[in-house]
Amino acid sequence: MAHIDPQYWCNLTHFISEYHVFTLCTETKSLTVHCYWPNPLVESYIIRIHKHFFSNCTLEQVVWVDPPDNTLTILILIPVFLTLAMIAVVVWCSKRSDNLA
Template identity: 85%
Template sequence: MDTNEIVLLKLFFVGILVNAWMMRGVSGAETVEATTPRPRRACNESRLQWDVEVCGEHFKKDMALIHPQYWCNLTYFISEYHLFTLCTETKSHDVDCYWPNPLVEGYIIRIHKLFFSNCTMEEVVWVDPPDDTLVILILIPIFLTLAMIALVVWCSKRSDVLA
């Protein structure tokens, strides 16, 4: 036998062994004890209310360190806000509640009203362009339409020359 054939034969047997070894883990021949999911406890809303209040107090203390004129600029308080939301999420999971839930959302809305109620952007007032600009913007499509009509009529009269 040629050396290449021997190497190829060895690779073939190694491939079969690896395949058998991998399929053994997939097969149902071995008994694996099924783990039963942990029973979910009921959400303790009263404790969650207390814990969320604690998160809010920490956030209020952090926001007191920031000048109120910067409360509407997210770059000044993004880390404090992140810690606040992370705290509410962690506390929700600790008492077996999903997050966000209506209780936490209500508290976050109260925090927003307390700190960010004056952060609305000014309403954009739409103003018409000056009359000169408006006239030009209206007349350009009208003249282009008339020019196209004139070109079509002119070409249709000269069809004998153009054909």
């Protein structure tokens, strides 16, 4: 297993191949000892590794912001118009079936 410099721990491209090897290793070893995978022991081990290596990967706090007013208006109006259109189709079809009967 290659040594990965700690400054690259948060860069997925630097450790993804090693992570894949680690996953295959835990899966293979679990099957060798006739355990299902993942099992609670493996899960706790993986969680400890994540806490150790990836706990400081979020460098800045994520700030959630509302979308611009135009986008928000469109996102609200589309479902409203779709609902009204579906109601109109149902009413139209029900009136049409009365005429056909």
